[in-house]
Amino acid sequence: MTKFEYSPAPESTSIVDIKSEYGLFINGKFQPAKGNKSFETINPATGKPLARIAFASNTDVDKAVNSATDAYKKIWSKMPASERGKYLYRIARILQERSREFAVLETMDNGKPIRETRDVDIPLAAGHFFYHAGWADKLDFAGLGSSPKPHGVVGQIIPWNFPLLMLSWKVAPALATGNTVVLKPAETTSLTALLFAEVCQQAGLPAGVVNIVTGDGTTGAYLVNHPGIQKIAFTGSTEVGKGIARAIAGSGKALTLELGGKGANIIYEDAAMDEAVEGIISGIFFNQGHVCCAGSRLLVQESVLDEVTSKLKARMELIRVGDPLDKNTDLGAINSKAQLEKIHELANSGDQEGAQRWSPQCELPTEGFWFKPTIFSGVAQSHRIAQEEIFGPVLSILTFRTPQEAIEKANNTPYGLSAGIWSDKGSKILWTAQRLKAGVIWTNSFNKFDPASPFGGYKESGWGREGGRHGLSAYVKVVK
Amino acid sequence: MQTKSPELVHDETSLKKFLLKLSPVDQVGVDARAAMLGTRSIKTSSKNLAIDLAIKMVDLTTLEGADTPGKVRALCNKAVRPDPSDPTVPHVGAVCVYNDMVSIARTHLDSIGGKDVPVAAVSTAFPSGRASQAVKIQDTQDALDAGAGEIDMVIDRGAFLAGKYGKIYDDIVLIKSLCGEKAHLKVIFETGELVTYDNVRKASYIAMLAGADFIKTSTGKVVPAATPSVVLVMLEAVRDFHALTGRKIGVKPAGGIRTTKDAIKQLVLVKETAGEDWLDPSLFRIGASALLNDLIMQRMKMRDGRYSSMNNVTLD
Numbered sequence: 001m002t003k004f005e006y007s008p009a010p011e012s013t014s015i016v017d018i019k020s021e022y023g024l025f026i027n028g029k030f031q032p033a034k035g036n037k038s039f040e041t042i043n044p045a046t047g048k049p050l051a052r053i054a055f056a057s058n059t060d061v062d063k064a065v066n067s068a069t070d071a072y073k074k075i076w077s078k079m080p081a082s083e084r085g086k087y088l089y090r091i092a093r094i095l096q097e098r099s100r101e102f103a104v105l106e107t108m109d110n111g112k113p114i115r116e117t118r119d120v121d122i123p124l125a126a127g128h129f130f131y132h133a134g135w136a137d138k139l140d141f142a143g144l145g146s147s148p149k150p151h152g153v154v155g156q157i158i159p160w161n162f163p164l165l166m167l168s169w170k171v172a173p174a175l176a177t178g179n180t181v182v183l184k185p186a187e188t189t190s191l192t193a194l195l196f197a198e199v200c201q202q203a204g205l206p207a208g209v210v211n212i213v214t215g216d217g218t219t220g221a222y223l224v225n226h227p228g229i230q231k232i233a234f235t236g237s238t239e240v241g242k243g244i245a246r247a248i249a250g251s252g253k254a255l256t257l258e259l260g261g262k263g264a265n266i267i268y269e270d271a272a273m274d275e276a277v278e279g280i281i282s283g284i285f286f287n288q289g290h291v292c293c294a295g296s297r298l299l300v301q302e303s304v305l306d307e308v309t310s311k312l313k314a315r316m317e318l319i320r321v322g323d324p325l326d327k328n329t330d331l332g333a334i335n336s337k338a339q340l341e342k343i344h345e346l347a348n349s350g351d352q353e354g355a356q357r358w359s360p361q362c363e364l365p366t367e368g369f370w371f372k373p374t375i376f377s378g379v380a381q382s383h384r385i386a387q388e389e390i391f392g393p394v395l396s397i398l399t400f401r402t403p404q405e406a407i408e409k410a411n412n413t414p415y416g417l418s419a420g421i422w423s424d425k426g427s428k429i430l431w432t433a434q435r436l437k438a439g440v441i442w443t444n445s446f447n448k449f450d451p452a453s454p455f456g457g458y459k460e461s462g463w464g465r466e467g468g469r470h471g472l473s474a475y476v477k478v479v480k
Numbered sequence: 481m482q483t484k485s486p487e488l489v490h491d492e493t494s495l496k497k498f499l500l501k502l503s504p505v506d507q508v509g510v511d512a513r514a515a516m517l518g519t520r521s522i523k524t525s526s527k528n529l530a531i532d533l534a535i536k537m538v539d540l541t542t543l544e545g546a547d548t549p550g551k552v553r554a555l556c557n558k559a560v561r562p563d564p565s566d567p568t569v570p571h572v573g574a575v576c577v578y579n580d581m582v583s584i585a586r587t588h589l590d591s592i593g594g595k596d597v598p599v600a601a602v603s604t605a606f607p608s609g610r611a612s613q614a615v616k617i618q619d620t621q622d623a624l625d626a627g628a629g630e631i632d633m634v635i636d637r638g639a640f641l642a643g644k645y646g647k648i649y650d651d652i653v654l655i656k657s658l659c660g661e662k663a664h665l666k667v668i669f670e671t672g673e674l675v676t677y678d679n680v681r682k683a684s685y686i687a688m689l690a691g692a693d694f695i696k697t698s699t700g701k702v703v704p705a706a707t708p709s710v711v712l713v714m715l716e717a718v719r720d721f722h723a724l725t726g727r728k729i730g731v732k733p734a735g736g737i738r739t740t741k742d743a744i745k746q747l748v749l750v751k752e753t754a755g756e757d758w759l760d761p762s763l764f765r766i767g768a769s770a771l772l773n774d775l776i777m778q779r780m781k782m783r784d785g786r787y788s789s790m791n792n793v794t795l796d
Contacts, residue, residue, distance in 0.1 A: 004759050009521035275509025318752050327521035424504040444506050
């Protein structure tokens, strides 16, 4: 009998209209960068160019900050909070209405599977606007003092792993609390931010409340140091985050940082094993492992190591790697050549340091940037792949003998963003969770997000929280 | 307690120990996995293949108090030639009826060229299973004598919920011994009454250890029935039991699978859980009645590129 294979099921790209060139979004209008400087953005799944994007100069950033300042002083800070909330609701609804367009565009620009942009990124992005819209006129009751006040103009720098979602995590609370925004998307993934600018126009958001300046790290650095900015919110690497903290120390600017991680995913021997294996898969292979809170260190109780490893390998054979626009794809493209090289470099260090590499049989496309789903067994705490963030589909498997040892190993890292606990025993879950130094702890689940739930890290994983009431506090001056 | 797997269990205590060692099931995780697999998009040639596979897997069923010989004969005609306008449509997996209809179905199938289509009889005081062992034995024997090639027995859910796992095991061993080599044994759990996925996993292992050829979700008389999550848990059980013993046990979801979309979702669950080997009528069946006509409608649509009128699909 013929095998039941899934035929290609590509999502149509006809819904998106990608322009050949994109300008900066300043004061409610798209405009070219000074001197018409621009850079190219490509589809990482094919390596083919998608569009050219304006490269903001310092003068352009000045213009954006001035526009945000004007909008703050003249319009946004004077508007009744309930009216601000209406704009957020309107944006949320438009994001839902145009969700397919956003999902396709995000997949093309980022390389992540359409199943994830369609089912996770875009619905959550809309969810953040809905959630924060509700807070706009209720801030006095958010537990942030009797009358919390906005900072003014906030500078926001977001990463390439969840482009629109990270934009929503930043822009929604900033607007709800009455701030205006200058946002810089990541160099390789600007397109959905620019489509979001169109949404702002469609929603009739007053000019200058949201400004989007595209560029590279130098653009971001200029924005960070700009005297017209009262608060910086950054999501990205720990190295850059430390640089930002140094740069603005003593300037009086408020700062939140959401940085790297090396999350421990702890599997106790009494866990529901099939579901734990699903949790391991989603922990490390969701979004190609380009997730700061990925469960990239698997800590397995030694008594069930063989069972977990064999079930995990069998499950990994089912991962469908390939065209991100195919609705059945599970693992898409690596976002950039630079990131692919970094993953190769760290994975090679795993080989050299004596860990055992394994990947399922799967063919990778010849064009674009790809990496097979990979696990390393026999990893020790001293290996680089147990210490450094790989930010790719690479899992390091370590073992432990007792709950105490699990905690010791899980916390033995400069990071502290996320952790997972898998056990059928409630008391053990609580005992473990109390001792883990991580901002987010999932029990019998992994990589679940909700706008009402605060997200952020301990130690070198960052400062401050995003989402929930805690996240609001980053965008207001707390007056007791 | 007699035993079919002396290497694994030999008495009630060892059976209970075996069941205690099974990994627990996390309800949220199972539901999430089943929902994710429900998003698989099956198009073009894979859809054609899935539709024909699903037709071959249908246990075309009528289990009504109002069943008559005429109704059962009509059903048999449908089973052998689901679409009279298209001879390339395969026959279904089996015809499933009450005991007293078995000989009528068997005789009629044989007379219309349906010798390859077995008759499945629901047995052991279906659907509740509330009868003495003597009655259950007689019930099964009647069906076998009338020519049933497959016996769909129900477990005693009351005994299961009271923790009398040994009784469930013994009942299955007994009915299996009556079936012998003559008939395949399917064991119905009525998962809607067992309620938890942990119970579904336990029941699956009891049945497999006791010698069932198939494990089946439901009678069709209780809601919920063959939900994707329940079928996922059962497919995991047959996959792991095969790894443990080398024996392949079949799975039969029944109840609530009415559309081609539902059926294809089941096939996706099979492919990505138990694996390709189970994508065969010898290891996977779908208990259904209305489903068959929807499969035929979709098959016509794939062939002609447009939806056909319901008047072109025979109602039996």
